[in-house]
Amino acid sequence: MDGLRVAVLLAATLSTGLVAGVFGIYANAIMPGLARTDDKTFVAAFQAIDRAIINPLFLGLGFLGSLVFTLLAGVLHLGETALPxxxxxxxxxxxxxxxxxxxxxxxxxxxxxxxxPDSIxxxxxxxxxxxxxxxSFNLLRVVLNTVAFGLLAWALYLTGKSSAQP
Structure with missing residues (x-):
């Protein structure tokens, strides 16, 4: 059971970090880069990026996976110091x-x-x-996700620390 608990918590931590990184790259590179473009380029590029990100890897393992893994990690850590x-x-x-x-x-x-974009x-x-x-709302997502990632990393540390004790 310890191995499963740690594996699920690790999956929650990694997927949350991955999503925080995606939102962060939008905040730090994609949107500032697109802001410097003309309207047609902005619309065409954003449409293409948004279509590309809607895929099973990001949605399944990242965006929704993080929610599911974190919920499952919580259930598996009931009564443990990492739960809060x-x-x-x-x-x-x-x-x-x-x-x-x-x-x-x-x-x-x-x-x-x-x-x-050629006809609108x-x-x-x-x-x-x-x-x-x-x-603005993406920046909120960056902050929330980064804090969630840090909390899960701390929970992972606590889980490792408690399982290392005799």
């Missing part, structure tokens, strides 16, 4: 999922639904996307 840290990480990650579904995804979907008003599509709002 895992529970806090789960709550923060759950908030991240809610923010993503409520704020970021609808903007992504609306921009994709606007149509082909790209200035209006970009304005409707509201980059500032998207970036």
């Amino acid at each position: 840290w895992i529970a806090a990480a789960f709550v923060l990650y759950l908030i991240t999922v809610v923010v993503t579904i409520a704020v970021n995804v609808p903007r992504n979907d609306a921009l994709k639904a606007a149509g082909d 008003d790209v200035t209006a599509a970009r304005a409707a996307f509201d980059e500032a709002r998207w970036r």
Whole structure:
């Protein structure tokens, strides 16, 4: 049972860190880079990036996997010293999922639904996307996910420490 508990907690930690990294790269490179482009380039590039990220690896093992692994880690650590840290990480990650579904995804979907950048008003599509709002909520996701990652790393440390004691 110890091996399974550690493996699931490790999966939760790694997947949460991976997602924090994805959100971080959007905050630090993708969105600042796209902000420097013209409207047509912004719309076309963002549409292409968003279509590419919707894949089983990111959605399954990363974005949703983190939620499932963290929940499962919590269940497997009931009564253990790591549980409060895992529970806090789960709550923060759950908030991240809610923010993503409520704020970021609808903007992504609306921009994709606007149509082909060669045949739409790209200035209006970009304005409707509201980059500032998207970036603000993405920054919230970065912070929440990074803290959740740190909490899970601490829980992993506590789990290792408690299993090393005789």
